Amino acid sequence: MTRWRWIWLAASLALAACHPAEQQAALPASHAPAAASSVPKTASRFEPPPDASMPKDDFGKQVLLGRQIFTDTGHYAKSYVGNALNCENCHLDAGRLAHSAPMWGAYPMYPAYRSKNHHVNTFAERLQGCFRYSMNGKAPPLGDDVLVALEAYAYWMSKGEPIGVAPPGHGYAKLPRPAQAPDYARGEAVFKRDCALCHGDNGQGQRVADRTVFPPLWGAQSFNWGAGMERLDNAAGFIKANMPFGRGNTLSDQDAWDVAYFMNAHERPQDPRFDGSVMKTRKAYHDTPDSLYGTTVNGSVLGQGAE
Amino acid sequence: MSMLHIAVLACCALMAKSVFADTLDGGSIARQGNGHGVAPCMACHAADGGGQVAAGFPRLAGLPQAYLRKQLDDFAQGARVNATMQPVASGLSDAERDAVAAYYSKLPVPQAKPAATLSSDDAQLAQSLATRGRWPNGLPACEQCHGPGGVGVGDHFPPLAGQSAVYLGNQLHAWQQGARRNDPLQLMQTVANKLSDADIAAISAWYAAQPATLTKESQP
Numbered sequence: 001m002t003r004w005r006w007i008w009l010a011a012s013l014a015l016a017a018c019h020p021a022e023q024q025a026a027l028p029a030s031h032a033p034a035a036a037s038s039v040p041k042t043a044s045r046f047e048p049p050p051d052a053s054m055p056k057d058d059f060g061k062q063v064l065l066g067r068q069i070f071t072d073t074g075h076y077a078k079s080y081v082g083n084a085l086n087c088e089n090c091h092l093d094a095g096r097l098a099h100s101a102p103m104w105g106a107y108p109m110y111p112a113y114r115s116k117n118h119h120v121n122t123f124a125e126r127l128q129g130c131f132r133y134s135m136n137g138k139a140p141p142l143g144d145d146v147l148v149a150l151e152a153y154a155y156w157m158s159k160g161e162p163i164g165v166a167p168p169g170h171g172y173a174k175l176p177r178p179a180q181a182p183d184y185a186r187g188e189a190v191f192k193r194d195c196a197l198c199h200g201d202n203g204q205g206q207r208v209a210d211r212t213v214f215p216p217l218w219g220a221q222s223f224n225w226g227a228g229m230e231r232l233d234n235a236a237g238f239i240k241a242n243m244p245f246g247r248g249n250t251l252s253d254q255d256a257w258d259v260a261y262f263m264n265a266h267e268r269p270q271d272p273r274f275d276g277s278v279m280k281t282r283k284a285y286h287d288t289p290d291s292l293y294g295t296t297v298n299g300s301v302l303g304q305g306a307e
Numbered sequence: 308m309s310m311l312h313i314a315v316l317a318c319c320a321l322m323a324k325s326v327f328a329d330t331l332d333g334g335s336i337a338r339q340g341n342g343h344g345v346a347p348c349m350a351c352h353a354a355d356g357g358g359q360v361a362a363g364f365p366r367l368a369g370l371p372q373a374y375l376r377k378q379l380d381d382f383a384q385g386a387r388v389n390a391t392m393q394p395v396a397s398g399l400s401d402a403e404r405d406a407v408a409a410y411y412s413k414l415p416v417p418q419a420k421p422a423a424t425l426s427s428d429d430a431q432l433a434q435s436l437a438t439r440g441r442w443p444n445g446l447p448a449c450e451q452c453h454g455p456g457g458v459g460v461g462d463h464f465p466p467l468a469g470q471s472a473v474y475l476g477n478q479l480h481a482w483q484q485g486a487r488r489n490d491p492l493q494l495m496q497t498v499a500n501k502l503s504d505a506d507i508a509a510i511s512a513w514y515a516a517q518p519a520t521l522t523k524e525s526q527p
Binding site: 047051092093094096097194197198206208209211213214244245246247248 | 442447452454455458459460491492493497498501521
C-alpha cells in the first residue's frame with residue numbers, strides 16, 4: 001500500500017466516524033410512482049429506418065455486421081472487449097431507442113471537439129472510446145472492420161437527419177438535480193427493491209449459455225472508471241428512462257439519482273488513464289460532482305479498480 | 308419386555324417418522340398424491356413432467372426449483388388464480404411443496420412434442436418480438452429476460468421454449484386481465500399489456516416450437 005493510500009484510508013476512516021448515519025439502512029426516498037415530467041415525450045422524434053430496409057448489398061453486409069456487434073459484442077468484436085457487456089446494454093434496442101444514447105443521436109454530431117480528450121474526434125474515434133472505457137477493452141485500430149461496421153450501422157440508421165443538429169432523444173435523459181443529495185443507503189434500498197431481481201444481489205448480472213442476459217453493474221466484468229456511465233447524471237438519466245425493463249419512467253427522479261449513486265459507489269476496473277495516483281487522475285479526468293472516482297464513500301476511496 | 312425396551316422402541320419409531328418427514332419424496336407425491344386428498348401431479352402434468360400440450364397443462368420438468376415453489380405458494384394464496392391448482396397447492400404442506408418443486412426441477416426436460424407450424428408472417432412477428440421486442444412501445448424482447456432461445460434465466464425467469472402454446476397464451480392473457488399478478492416488479496403484467504391478441508397467438512406458438520435446451524448450433 002502506498003503512502004497516499006494510507007493517508008486516504010486514515011482520512012476516510014476519520015470521515016466515516018463522523019457520519020455513522022451513512023451506515024444505517026434507509027428506505028427509498030419515495031414510493032410514489034413519479035410523473036414522467038423530466039423525460040419529455042417528443043412528438044417529432046426521428047424514427048430510424050426499420051431493420052427490414054437494410055440493404056442486401058455489400059454495404060448492407062457491413063451494416064448488418066454493425067448491428068450484430070451491437071447485440072453480441074463479446075462474439076463479434078471479441079478481441080476488443082474486456083468485460084461481459086454488449087453495446088445494447090446501455091444503447092437499448094440495438095442503438096435505436098431515444099433517451100438511450102441512440103446511434104442516430106450521435107452520428108450526425110461528429111466530428112466534434114471533446115473535452116474528454118481535448119481534440120476534435122471523428123465518429124470512429126468516438127467509437128474507439130466505447131471499447132476502451134465502456135467495454136473495458138482496447139480500441140480497435142482506425143479502419144478495423146469492427147469500427148467500419150459500427151460506423152456503417154450508425155450512418156445507415158441516421159439517414160435523412162440534419163447534420164450537426166442534436167436531435168430530440170439524443171444521449172440520455174437529463175434529469176433535474178435531485179431535491180436531496182444522492183445517498184448510498186437510500187440507493188441500496190432502491191436497488192434491493194427494483195434492481196437486484198435481474199442484476200443480482202451484488203450487481204454481478206446473470207449469464208446463460210455464455211451470454212450476458214442481465215449486465216453486471218460494477219466489478220471486474222462491468223464498464224471501467226473511464227466510461228460515461230460512471231457519471232451520476234448519465235446513469236440517473238438512463239435508469240429513469242429505461243429501468244426496470246419495460247417500466248421506464250416509473251421510478252421517481254430521487255430514486256433514480258440515489259440508485260445511480262449506489263451503483264457508481266462500487267469498484268469497477270481502473271480508468272485506463274490512471275497514472276498511479278487516484279487523486280491526480282480524479283483532478284485530470286473526474287473533476288465533477290457527477291463522478292465518485294477518488295471520493296470517499298463508506299470509508300473507502302473509490303477508484304482502486306476491480307480485477 | 309421392560310419399560311426401557313418399550314421406551315427405546317418408541318423413540319426409534321418417532322425418529323423414523325421424523326426422518327421420513329424430512330426426506331419427503333416429491334416423486335411419490337407426483338405419482339400418487341400426498342395421501343391427504345391432493346391428487347397426483349402427473350395426472351395433469353404427465354409422468355415425465357412434460358405436461359399436456361393441448362390442454363394447456365405446463366411442462367414442469369426442468370423448471371427452476373425456486374420458481375416452482377413460489378408458484379405453489381402463490382396458487383395457495385391467490386396471487387395466481389387457477390381453480391385446479393388452488394386446492395392442490397393449499398393441500399400441500401410447506402415441506403411437500405419443497406419436495407415437489409425439487410423433484411420437478413431435477414427431472415430431465417422431455418423431448419419436445421411436435422408443435423403446430425406458423426405462417427411465415429406469424430413466425431416473423433414472433434421472432435421479432437422474441438429477439439428484438441418493440442422498443443418504440445417500450446416492449447423489451449422476451450429473451451432479454453428469459454434468455455437466449457427463451458431457455459430461462461435464474462430463479463425468476465422460467466423457460467418459454469418447448470412450453471405448451473396454450474399454456475403460454477393463457478398466461479399472457481391472464482396477466483393482461485389481472486387474473487395472474489404474481490410476477491416480480493409487475494414485469495409480465497406490464498409486458499402483456501403491450502401485446503395484441505395476434506402477438507400473443509404468434510409468440511406462444513413460436514416459443515412452443517423452439518428447442519427447450521440450447522443446441523450447439525443455436526449457440527453463438
